[in-house]
Amino acid sequence: MEVPLLVTDFLDRARKYYGDEEAIVATTGERFTYEEFGDRADRVSAALAERGIEKGDRVAVLDPNTHYQLEAAYGIMQIGAVHTPLNYRLTPEDYVYLLNDADVKAIYADYEYAEKIEEVREEVPTETFITNDTDAVSGDWEDFDELLAETEPNYERPEMTEDEIITINYTSGTTGDPKGVMRTHRTESLHAQLVTIHHEITDDDVYLWTLPMFHVNGWGHIYAITGIGAKHVCTRGVDPEGVFEAINGEDVSFLCCAPTVLSMLGEHYENNDVSTEGENPMRVTAAGAAAPESVIEMVEEEFGWHFRQLYGATETGPLISTSATRRLIDEDSEERFALKKRQGIAPLGTQVEVVDEDGTEVPWDDDTIGEILVRGNQVMEGYWEKPDETDEAFSGRREDWFHTGDLATVNENGMVAIKDRDKDIIISGGENISSIELEDTLFDHEAVGDVAVIPSPSEEWGETPKAFVVPANGDPENPPVSEEELTKFTRDRLANYKVVRRVEFVEELPKTATGKIQKFELREEEWEDEEEMVGQG
Structure with missing residues (x-):
């Protein structure tokens, strides 16, 4: 028997078997059972449908890890619209690109980030604007809770197939403009099942949201935790x-x-x-x-x-x-x-x-x-x-x-x-050097709080390893260790050709919202006076 794999199955299952069980601990202090969670998602579906959102339309969500994001996600997907979560750490100009790229018809934005959307409102195709605190946001926005209170939880769920696109997740954009990764009901459903198995998720788990929900749908946990009937504990960072x-x-x-x-x-x-x-x-x-x-x-x-x-x-x-x-x-x-x-x-x-x-x-x-x-x-x-x-x-x-x-x-x-x-391998004098190996070595030094190693231009070797170090005391002007001491530290532990030759102490490293160090920013700055951003080692 072939049964289509649909992401809506996850909340449907939880409501059927865990309806009276606690589903969400909200950042507001509220607590929702799975039946209450499902009812609120139904009202989101109905409200979006009333505002002209149809199957296939893209609807964006800009929110930290709150219950609103979970409700919005399922409310969007239940009417066959395409859930499009956005990184809340971006700039208004970034949102202009993303909202236009996906041709987003509606957006729910948390009050803390809605102003970024309001600033570029006239530059995007979006027509419906919803937030969770209209008093905190200028412009014409609808209130999420008021919208749910005035909407009956009745909507028509369209026929859906497992090969249809149901979510678009944007890449971090570490090497250029972000790209919208299209994911189908099938890819999301099977991935969530793999996560459930290999993370050993069970219905009595209590999951704390520290990972951003916008990042690949929280690594699929908006589905996995929900579908298995476990509990979401939300955060705002x-x-x-x-x-x-x-x-x-x-x-x-x-x-x-x-x-x-x-x-x-x-x-x-x-x-x-x-x-x-x-x-x-x-x-x-x-x-x-x-x-x-x-x-x-x-x-x-x-x-x-x-x-x-x-x-x-x-x-x-x-x-x-x-x-x-x-x-x-x-x-x-x-x-x-x-x-x-x-x-x-x-x-x-x-x-x-x-x-x-x-x-x-x-x-x-x-x-x-x-x-x-x-x-x-x-x-x-x-x-x-x-x-x-x-x-x-x-x-x-x-x-x-x-x-x-x-x-x-x-x-x-x-x-x-x-x-x-591939682009982060350091080739010095013809030898391949792993920046990760050097970072791991430097992390072992008690005075190193964070570190990123990149290739630095070298007339003699083509390129040579350089470490950007956040000192453990947080003060790059007065670090508890010297450049020479860190160089010696690597020399004592690694082959001579792998030694970190250059060290720069910094207050912080450029990172994506999910903690990935954006080495391309460091490389661009390091190689700005060179004809090309690669050595000839």
């Missing part, structure tokens, strides 16, 4: 004190985040007397970058949480691989932290291979470097109205495989370890 309070007060069992969030939590833990768990044991998944081993050790040894690494991309839902491989990691071994930071193995129904320039899989020797390619049901349909970029993403070393641009090795058990982005 990452506040370490608030995170620990929520973990204890709501007995949180699971969260996902970037490694930088774990570092923030670690700093707060060291300086305050806090409990790291409530009644439930805690587990955490990190992604966006490989967490330093010292951070993983802190999470497991000090916090008492179970750590796993996720590797992915917006184009893949994002799950490509995970280090959640209990039989391949000896929890009593000294190398367990090194293994847990690896990007890991492919989930069910997914092919992940590391291949050389000819498209041949590299040996599992943990030495030979190749590019990570992916095939799976969770991989995107393509880029919105960008056929050339879509073709490019699925061609190169192998046709019809998604090319990640990430360079990696594979160990004897098939566990992938990223060595660099």
Whole structure:
């Protein structure tokens, strides 16, 4: 029997079996059962339909991790409209591009960010504007709660097929204009099932939202947590004190985040007397970058949480691989932290291979470097109205495989370890140097709070490693370590050709909303006086 896979099934299931169970703990202090959650989503669907939104129309959501975003997402998708979540850390000019690129017909924007949309209102095609606090926003906006109160939860759900586009997720735009990643009911549904399996999500989980919901639909957790009948604990951003309070007060069992969030939590833990768990044991998944081993050790040894690494991309839902491989990691071994930071193995129904320039899989020797390619049901349909970029993403070393641009090795058990982005490999004097290896080494120094390593122009070697370091004391003018000391620190631990030759202390590193360091900004500044942004080493 073939039954279409639809994202609306997730909330439908939760309402049917968990209707009276608590679904959402809101940032406002309100609590909603799954039946109440579903009723509010129905009213969103009805209100949008009354305002002319039809199947296939794009509706944007600009919101931190509140209950409004969850209700808006399902309300949009239940009428077959295309859920288009936006990064709330962008500029008004960025929204002009995104809203026009997707030809967005309606938008819900949280009061804290609606003013950015109001500023460019005349430059976008959007006609319906909804917020959750009209008193805090200038211009003509409808109030979300008032709109729900005056709308009956009656709407006509259109016939939908699993191959239709139901959400567009925009990439971070780290190498140019953001691209709209088109995802179908099928890709979202199967990805959410993979997340549920490999994150071991169960109906008694309490999930804390620290990962942005806009980012690939919160890595699919707006579906997975909902469909399994677990509980959402919402936030308005990452506040370490608030995170620990929520973990204890709501007995949180699971969260996902970037490694930088774990570092923030670690700093707060060291300086305050806090409990790291409530009644439930805690587990955490990190992604966006490989967490330093010292951070993983802190999470497991000090916090008492179970750590796993996720590797992915917006184009893949994002799950490509995970280090959640209990039989391949000896929890009593000294190398367990090194293994847990690896990007890991492919989930069910997914092919992940590391291949050389000819498209041949590299040996599992943990030495030979190749590019990570992916095939799976969770991989995107393509880029919105960008056929050339879509073709490019699925061609190169192998046709019809998604090319990640990430360079990696594979160990004897098939566990992938990223060595660099293709463009981030430093080629110095003909030798390939992994910026990630250098960053991991520098992270081991107690005076280093954050770090990014890029190639810097060198007349002698073509390019040489340079580290941008955020000192642990947060003061780049008076760091607790010198450039010479950090150079020596790397020389004592690495081959001579890998040594960091240059160090610049900075107050912060440029990052995306999900914690990825935007190295291209550092490279552009570093190479602005050069004819091309690559050395000849």
